[in-house]
Amino acid sequence: MVTDLRELEPFGRDVEFGYVDKTVHAPRRLHPHLVLNTENDSMLRALRTELQRATSFTFSVAFVSPRAIALLKQELIDFEGVGRIITSDYLGFNSPAAFSELLNLRELGIDVRIHNETAFHPKGYVFQQPRGVTAILGSSNLTETALAKNHEWNLRVSATRDSDLAEQFTNLLDDELFNSTPLTQDWIDDYAAHYQPPALRPRGGRRSTPALDEPETVGSITPNVMQVDALSAIATVRAAQKDRALVISATGTGKTILSALDVRAVNPQRLLFVAHREQILDRAITEFQKVLGAPRADFGKITGNEREPDKRYVFATVQTLSQQHVLDSLDPTTFDYILIDEVHRAGAKSFTRVLDHFQAKFLLGMTATPERTDGENIFELFDYNVPYEIRLNTALELEMLAPFHYYGVADITFDDGFTTTETTSLSRLVTRERIDLILKSIETYGQAGASPRGLIFCSRKEEAHALSGELNKRQLRGKQLRTVALTGQDSIEAREAVVERLEAGELDYVLTVDIFNEGVDIPTVNQIIMLRHTQSSIVFVQQLGRGLRKVDGKDYLVVIDFIGNYANNFLIPIALFGDDSLNKESIRKNLIAAEEVGVLAGLSSVRFDRISQKRVLESLATVKLDSFQNLKSAIESVRRRVGRVPLLSDFLKFESVDPVVLATKMGNYPALLAKVKVAENELSEQESRALTVVSKELLTAKRPHELLLLRALLSSGRLDEESAAATLASAGLSVDNTTVKAVLRSLTLEFNTASEVAMFKTSGPAIRNDHGVAELSPEFADAYRTQAPFRAHLDDVIDSGLQLTADRYSLAGPFTPGSQYSRKDASRLLNWRSNMYSTIYGYKVDTDTSTCPIFVTLHKSEEVSESTAYEDELLDSHTMLWYTRSRTTLDTKEVRQILDNAVDIHVFSKKSDADGPGHYYLGQATAQKAEQTTMPNGSGKELSVVRMHLRFEKPIPAGLFDYFHTNLTD
Numbered sequence: 001m002v003t004d005l006r007e008l009e010p011f012g013r014d015v016e017f018g019y020v021d022k023t024v025h026a027p028r029r030l031h032p033h034l035v036l037n038t039e040n041d042s043m044l045r046a047l048r049t050e051l052q053r054a055t056s057f058t059f060s061v062a063f064v065s066p067r068a069i070a071l072l073k074q075e076l077i078d079f080e081g082v083g084r085i086i087t088s089d090y091l092g093f094n095s096p097a098a099f100s101e102l103l104n105l106r107e108l109g110i111d112v113r114i115h116n117e118t119a120f121h122p123k124g125y126v127f128q129q130p131r132g133v134t135a136i137l138g139s140s141n142l143t144e145t146a147l148a149k150n151h152e153w154n155l156r157v158s159a160t161r162d163s164d165l166a167e168q169f170t171n172l173l174d175d176e177l178f179n180s181t182p183l184t185q186d187w188i189d190d191y192a193a194h195y196q197p198p199a200l201r202p203r204g205g206r207r208s209t210p211a212l213d214e215p216e217t218v219g220s221i222t223p224n225v226m227q228v229d230a231l232s233a234i235a236t237v238r239a240a241q242k243d244r245a246l247v248i249s250a251t252g253t254g255k256t257i258l259s260a261l262d263v264r265a266v267n268p269q270r271l272l273f274v275a276h277r278e279q280i281l282d283r284a285i286t287e288f289q290k291v292l293g294a295p296r297a298d299f300g301k302i303t304g305n306e307r308e309p310d311k312r313y314v315f316a317t318v319q320t321l322s323q324q325h326v327l328d329s330l331d332p333t334t335f336d337y338i339l340i341d342e343v344h345r346a347g348a349k350s351f352t353r354v355l356d357h358f359q360a361k362f363l364l365g366m367t368a369t370p371e372r373t374d375g376e377n378i379f380e381l382f383d384y385n386v387p388y389e390i391r392l393n394t395a396l397e398l399e400m401l402a403p404f405h406y407y408g409v410a411d412i413t414f415d416d417g418f419t420t421t422e423t424t425s426l427s428r429l430v431t432r433e434r435i436d437l438i439l440k441s442i443e444t445y446g447q448a449g450a451s452p453r454g455l456i457f458c459s460r461k462e463e464a465h466a467l468s469g470e471l472n473k474r475q476l477r478g479k480q481l482r483t484v485a486l487t488g489q490d491s492i493e494a495r496e497a498v499v500e501r502l503e504a505g506e507l508d509y510v511l512t513v514d515i516f517n518e519g520v521d522i523p524t525v526n527q528i529i530m531l532r533h534t535q536s537s538i539v540f541v542q543q544l545g546r547g548l549r550k551v552d553g554k555d556y557l558v559v560i561d562f563i564g565n566y567a568n569n570f571l572i573p574i575a576l577f578g579d580d581s582l583n584k585e586s587i588r589k590n591l592i593a594a595e596e597v598g599v600l601a602g603l604s605s606v607r608f609d610r611i612s613q614k615r616v617l618e619s620l621a622t623v624k625l626d627s628f629q630n631l632k633s634a635i636e637s638v639r640r641r642v643g644r645v646p647l648l649s650d651f652l653k654f655e656s657v658d659p660v661v662l663a664t665k666m667g668n669y670p671a672l673l674a675k676v677k678v679a680e681n682e683l684s685e686q687e688s689r690a691l692t693v694v695s696k697e698l699l700t701a702k703r704p705h706e707l708l709l710l711r712a713l714l715s716s717g718r719l720d721e722e723s724a725a726a727t728l729a730s731a732g733l734s735v736d737n738t739t740v741k742a743v744l745r746s747l748t749l750e751f752n753t754a755s756e757v758a759m760f761k762t763s764g765p766a767i768r769n770d771h772g773v774a775e776l777s778p779e780f781a782d783a784y785r786t787q788a789p790f791r792a793h794l795d796d797v798i799d800s801g802l803q804l805t806a807d808r809y810s811l812a813g814p815f816t817p818g819s820q821y822s823r824k825d826a827s828r829l830l831n832w833r834s835n836m837y838s839t840i841y842g843y844k845v846d847t848d849t850s851t852c853p854i855f856v857t858l859h860k861s862e863e864v865s866e867s868t869a870y871e872d873e874l875l876d877s878h879t880m881l882w883y884t885r886s887r888t889t890l891d892t893k894e895v896r897q898i899l900d901n902a903v904d905i906h907v908f909s910k911k912s913d914a915d916g917p918g919h920y921y922l923g924q925a926t927a928q929k930a931e932q933t934t935m936p937n938g939s940g941k942e943l944s945v946v947r948m949h950l951r952f953e954k955p956i957p958a959g960l961f962d963y964f965h966t967n968l969t970d
Contacts, residue, residue: 010026010027010029010030011030011132011158011160013025013026013027014026014027014028014029014030014031014158015030015031017031018031018032018033019032025928025951026878027875027876027878027879028876028877028878028955029876029877030132030134030158031158032155032156032157032158033155033156034153034154034155034156035136035138035140035152035154035155035156036152036153036154037147037148037149037150037151037152039597040597040957040958041958042147042148042597042598042599043136043140043146043147043148043152043154044071044072044147044148044598044599045597045598045958046136046154046156047072047075047125047136047147048072048075048598050125050127050134050136051072051075051076051078051079051127052075052078053127053129054079054081054127054128054129054134055081055082055128055129055130056081056082056083056084056127056128057079057081057082057083057084057125057126057127057128058083058084058085058086058124058125058126058173058176059084059085059086059124059125059126059142060086060087060115060122060123060124060125060126060173060176061085061086061087061122061123061124061125061141061142062087062088062090062093062120062121062122062123062141063087063090063093063094063141063142063143063146064085064087064094064098064101064102064141064142064143065094065095065098065142065143065144065555066095066097066098066101066447066449066450066555066556067143067144067403067405067555067556067603068142068143068144068146068147069098069101069102069105069142070101070144070405070447070556070558070605071144071147071148071405071598071599071603071605073405073407073444073445073607074407074607074608074609076105076108076110077108077444077609078609078610079108079110081128082109082111083105083108083109083110083111084110084111084112084113084177085102085105085110085111085112085113085142086112086113086114086115086176086177086180087102087112087113087114087115087120087142088114088115088117088120089114089191090118090119090120090121091198092195092196092197092198093198095195095197095449096188096191096192096195096449097447097449097450097555098449099183099187099188099191099449100188100448100449101447101448101449102183103183103184103185103188103448104443104444104448107443107444108444111182112182112183113177113180113181113182113183114180114181114182114183114187115176115179115180116179116180116181117179123137123138123139123140123141123154124136124137125137126169126173131160131161132158132159132160132161132166133158133159133161133165133166133169134156134157134158135156135157135158135169136154136155136156137154137155137157138152138153138154138155139152139153139154140152140154144599144603145603147598148597148598148599148603149603221257221260221261221290221291223257223258223261224254224400225398226249226253226254226258226390226395226398226400227254227257227258227261229388230247230249230258230387230388230390231258231261231262231265233387233388234247234262234364234387234388235265236387237385237387238266238362242383242385243360243361243362243363244362244363244364244365244381244382244383244385245362245363245364245365245382245385245386245387246343246364246365246366246367246370246378246379246381246382246385246386247259247364247365247366247367247386247387247388247389248367248368248370248386248388248389248390248391249366249367249368249388249389249390249395250368250390250391250392250394250395250400250401250545250548251368251542251545251546251548251549252395252400252401252402252545252548252549252550253390253395253400253401254400255341255366255368256283256284256287256288256341257287257291258366259273259339259341259364259366260284260287260288260290260291260292261291262364263288263291263292263337263339264291264292266337266362268335268336268337268361268362269312269336270312270313270314270334270335270336270337271312271313271314271335271337271338271339272314272316272334272335272337272338272339272358272360273288273313273314273315273316273339273341274316274317274318274321274338274339274340274341274351274354275315275316275317275318275340275341275342276317276318276319276341276342277317277492278301278303278304278317279496279521280341280342280521281301281303281315281316281317283521284315284341285299285301285313285315288313292313294312294313297311298311298312298313299311299312299313299314299315300313300314300315301314301315301316302314302315302316302317302320302321302326303316303317303320304317304319304320309329309330309334314335318350318351318354319350321354322349322350322351322353322354324353327353327354327357330357330358332357332358332359333358333359334358335358335360336360336361336362337360337361337362337364338355338358338360338362338363338364339363339364339365339366340355340363340364340365340366341366342366342367343365343366343367343370343378343381343382344367344369344370344371344378355381363382365378365381365382368542368545369538369541369542370641371538371637377640378640379640379641379642379643380640380643384641384642384643386641391578392541392544392545392548392578393578393600393601394601395602396548396600396601396602396604397601397602398602399602400550401548401549401550401602402547402548402549402550402551402554402555402556402557403556403557403602403603403604404544404547404548404556404557404558404559404604405556405557405558405559405604405605405607406559406561406576406604406605406606406607407441407445407558407559407560407561407607407608407609408561408563408572408606408607408608408609408612408613408616409441409445409560409561409562409563409609409612410562410563410564410609410610410611410612410615411434411437411531411562411563411564411612412431412433412434412437414428414431414433418565419564419565420562420564420565420566421564421565421566422459422533422566422567424564426460426462426463426466429459429463429466429467429531430463430466430467430470435467435470435471435474437562438529438531438562439471439474439476441560441562442476442527442529442560443476443477445558445560446527446558446560447526447527447555447556447558448477450526450553450554450555451505451508452476452508452509452526452527453502453503453505453507453508453522453524453525453526453527454508454509454510454525454526454527454528454529455509455510455512455516455522455525455527455528455529455543455546455547456483456509456510456511456512456529456531457512457513457516457528457529457530457531457532457543458511458512458513458531458532459513459531459532459533460513461485461487461489461513461514463513463531464485464486464487464511464512464513465485465487465511467483467485467511467531468483468484468485468509468511471483471509471511476508481508481509482506482507482508482509483507483508483509483510483511484498484501484507484509484510484511485510485511485512486498486510486511486512486515486516487512487513487514487515488513488514488515490515495515495520498510499520499522502522502524502525503522503523503524509527509529513532516543516546517539517542517543517546520546521549522546522547522549523549523550523551523554524551524553524554525546525547525549525557526547526554526556526557526558527547527557527558527559527560528543528544528546528547528557528558528559528560529559529560529561529562530543530559530560530561530562531562533564533566533567533568533569534566534568534569534571534572534575535568535571536571537571537574537575537580538575540571540572540575540576541575541578544557544559544575547559556604561612563608563612563615563616564615565615566615566619567619567623568619569615569616569618569619569620570587570616570619570620570623570625572616573587573590573591573616573620574587576600576606577590577591577594577600578655580634580655580656580657581656581657581658581661582625582626582630582631582634582657582658582661583625583657583658583660583661584620584621584625584916585820585916585918586658587620588620588915588963589818589819591963592818592957592959592960592962592963593959594606594959595958595959595962595963597959617914618914621914626661626665628675628676631657631661631662631665631672631676632676632677632678634651634656634657635657635662635673635676635678636678637656638650638651638654638656638657639678641654645673645678645679647796647800648662648663648669648796648797648799648800649796649799649800649803651800652800652803652804652807659699659800659801659804660699660700660804663695663699663797663800664695664696664699664700667688667691667692667695667696668683668688668691668692668694668695668793669691669695669793669796669797670682670683670688670691670789670793671688671692682789683787683789683790683793684783684787686762686779686783687783687787687789687790689760689761689762690762690765690779690780690783690790691790691793691794691797692760693749693760693762693764693765694710694765694794694797694798695797697746697749697752697764698710698746698747698765698797698801699797699800699801699804701746701801701805701828701829702805702808702809702819702821702825702828702829703805703809703811703814703829704731704733704801704802704805704806705728705733705735705739705743706743706746706747707798707801707802707805708727708728708731708733708802709724709727709728709743709744709747710747710765710766710798711798712724712727713747713765713766713774713775713776714776714784714794717775717776717781718769718773718774718775718776719744719766719773719774719775720773720774721737721740721741721744724740724743724744724774725737725740728740728743732811733811734811738831738849739831741831742828742831742832742833744766744774745833745834746764746828747764747765747766747774748763748764748766748767748768748774749763749764750834751827751828751832751833751834751835752834752835753834753835753838756835762779763777763779763780764777765777765780766780813924814829814830814906815829815906815921816921817921817922817923817954817956817957817960818920818921818957818959818960819920819921820910820915820916820918820919820920820921821908821918821919821921822837822917822918822919823836823837823840823853823855824837825918826840826853826855826906826908827840830846830849830851830853830906831849832846832848832849832851833848840853840855841885842854842855842856842884842885843855843884843885843894843898844894845894845897845898845903846903850902850903850904851903851904851906852894852897852898852903852904852905852906853906853907853908854882854905854906854907854908854925854950855908855909855919856872856880856882856907856908856909856910856919857872857909857910857911857912857913857919858872858873858874858909858910858911858912858964859911859912870882870883870935870945871883872909874909874956874961874964875949877952877955877956877958877961878951878952878955878956879949879950879951879952880907880909880922880925880949880950880952881947881948881949881950882907882947882948882949882950883935883945883946883947884898884945884946884947884948885945886935886937886943886944886945887943887944887945888944888945888946889932889944889946890930890932890946892946895930895946898927898948899927899930899946899948901926901927904924905924905925905926905927905950906921906923906924906925907921907922907923907924907925907950907952908920908921908922909922909964911963911964920960920963922952922956922960923952923953923954923956924952924953924954925950925951925952925953926950926951926953927948927949927950927951928948928949928950928951929948929949930946930947930948931946931947931948932944932945932946932947933945933946933947
């Protein structure tokens with residue numbers, strides 16, 4: 001494998017490609033390249049890539065932000081060479097916190113220096129490799145927006161060690177070093193003492209906008225973008241004469257302000273606001289007073305100590321209000337607008353008693369997490385009216401929440417080789433070695449420029465108390481740690497007192513187990529530390545949400561997740577990406593996308609160290625996501641949402657389980673509903689078989705063609721090739737006769753093997769008449785015309801399938817780069833006459849279509865024989881080193897067709913068998929540099945084999961390339 005500049009020949013081709021002739025085949029690793037922040041590229045990705053292959057680096061940048069350092073933190077930790085960052089105090093842009101973060105990098109062996117120049121304004125990143133140098137120069141400072149979001153121009157160039165350009169860089173870096181001094185704590189203290197942040201000025205003549213959730217003066221609060229949409233949606237519900245609605249809004253997105261704005265719009269005679277804690281009431285009264293502009297005398301409380309039921313706006317704790325004598329004292333029509341905060345608690349008897357008593361004109365519920373595990377249906381309580389929903393990712397994208405930087409860190413490995421599990425003893429959880437690891441990780445990943453105000457979630461109460469005691473004996477960055485353990489056994493008053501101390505900066509950390517998941521507001525929390533296995537993705541998000549509220553002085557939230565050998569590690573990516581599909585391919589694609597883009601919504605990020613990453617992916621590989629228990633739970637969840645047995649399309653609408661998983665688990669969706677005892681199967685045996693054919697063959701076709709023609713057949717009854725082509729063309733699909741014939745063969749099952757057809761025990765949706773024209777089969781037509789349940793389910797499959805293919809697959813070619821395909825998929829999408837999955841032994845040439853799919857498993861199983869253990873390898877984003885089957889030569893017919901590029905070559909690959917049966921599509925390729933060689937057969941005999949390069953027409957998507965190459969799966 002060619003790496004960096006160890007061989008000049010590939011570099012020479014890169015130079016020729018970049019400067020002379022773009023048609024030259026080159027590795028394209030060291031060619032001149034514009035680095036822009038686009039959908040598929042970013043300065044952040046470029047820096048991460050160069051750090052992975054450099055032996056030393058120097059960043060010389062005018063401006064640095066703490067969040068940019070957080071985005072590169074894992075790469076800087078993993079970097080084993082010599083690193084240097086040079087900056088200055090130019091224009092006072094760099095905050096004292098930024099310099100503290102830089103100084104903390106000294107613990108990683110990085111030399112941080114302050115340049116002596118008064119007008120220091122470079123933006124250069126230089127990386128040394130064993131035989132060369134690469135530099136990225138342009139407009140990007142070391143700030144999060146410059147690395148991932150802003151419109152920036154940067155140019156990446158490379159040169160050999162002996163070149164003039166390399167010498168220029170050497171001289172420049174020597175000069176930078178000579179004219180700079182090491183950053184010290186004394187320098188930072190002096191800088192902080194005189195620091196004045198640069199004034200916030202409107203840019204480009206535009207008026208600067210206030211923060212999304214920061215009101216200005218009493219009664220003058222205007223809604224932000226989210227609130228405008230939500231208020232309109234709620235008003236639409238009322239206009240439809242509906243008397244209740246549920247708003248789902250992520251923690252920290254301003255639900256209280258939103259509800260106050262709606263009250264202002266309705267202007268009710270009397271308002272009742274119900275919550276479960278008096279602290280929430282006090283905060284809500286303050287917010288409502290600002291929004292409504294009403295005097296404090298208009299606001300009253302009904303709590304354990306106060307009774308003011310005659311005020312216009314009454315705020316009550318449910319514990320007091322639900323007492324029968326209190327309810328009896330209030331007329332059911334007293335309030336015309338009732339508002340329930342944290343309404344997911346409304347299943348409790350106290351809430352139910354309150355709601356049953358009153359007869360309001362309008363009832364509004366608010367929650368961040370409507371999903372419940374106790375079977376209560378919050379959606380039913382509000383007649384399934386959910387006018388507005390804003391979940392975590394959207395709120396982050398709209399910058400309504402503080403961004404977070406998640407770091408997955410491997411928990412301790414003990415001397416006996418074991419790490420933490422769900423059953424690790426308490427004595428091991430509080431060993432000196434583990435506490436050392438925890439503190440070292442906090443020092444490494446935590447914000448050096450901000451005092452910690454953190455929540456530590458532990459696995460059990462005893463661990464929380466024991467760890468708190470031990471941590472209080474330790475120091476963090478030279479300061480004595482101050483921690484307290486809180487559990488469900490502590491009173492509400494005790495919890496609130498501890499929260500006040502944490503908010504006031506009198507505590508560094510609160511260690512807890514079963515509280516603080518929800519219902520508590522601690523805006524200043526800037527660290528979440530997870531010392532327990534993830535039992536629920538819902539709880540994970542709730543705990544993450546404790547630190548996402550925006551507040552002055554908090555740049556971002558740091559999440560440090562200590563990952564042991566937990567069976568439920570697969571829940572981590574599910575929670576982080578909000579992926580409820582129960583589809584492993586979807587979850588892996590989210591991991592790949594996070595690698596490719598480098599950041600998540602709102603410039604948050606997710607990074608794992610190598611060991612923790614391996615533990616997560618091993619858990620994902622072994623878990624049975626589509627268990628009947630998981631499927632039933634998901635179906636019940638959506639049923640509670642829609643108030644009926646859900647359709648497949650409902651799961652798409654609410655971003656829940658992948659409909660393909662639901663529709664194929666038991667052959668078809670109605671069969672699954674019956675299996676998990678959600679609904680009786682109303683289909684006859686024949687109808688069930690027919691629906692199974694459509695579900696397993698057409699829904700999974702990974703293109704819309706089959707479903708579009710099936711819909712046309714259901715309408716017209718017959719399709720000749722001309723009308724079929726017209727149907728596809730009218731849907732905007734580019735078609736030819738080969739494709740039309742192939743799609744019709746799918747509908748008649750002529751594409752399928754004899755064993756597949758026998759398994760279905762029925763014909764396909766279409767049959768051929770005496771003239772060779774496709775007609776809807778009589779049984780299919782009769783069932784669709786006369787049986788409403790069959791018709792409804794079939795339409796649901798077609799609708800869902802068409803939406804799926806539109807969302808997931810490109811129409812630019814038969815395959816979508818980065819998506820997974822089976823050998824059967826390749827046979828179908830390349831328009832082969834039949835399913836040849838069983839005879840594609842790594843590759844197969846189809847002479848009718850002049851196509852050849854190649855399937856590669858890069859990391860072979862130990863069970864693979866030596867004669868098939870090919871040393872295939874991705875050399876770069878444009879090139880794969882590939883071996884043909886053994887016992888072949890340069891003159892073997894199929895090999896000759898590949899080498900002559902007489903066929904269209906499509907390459908599919910997977911990391912290992914843990915990726916599942918599918919292979920990721922890398923792209924279309926041409927064969928180059930073929931040579932005949934040998935490989936052992938396991939008994940000492942050498943077998944002939946052909947080795948070649950497969951050159952991709954378009955580069956492999958960056959995230960996918962990383963998936964095969966970097967610590968994501970190593």
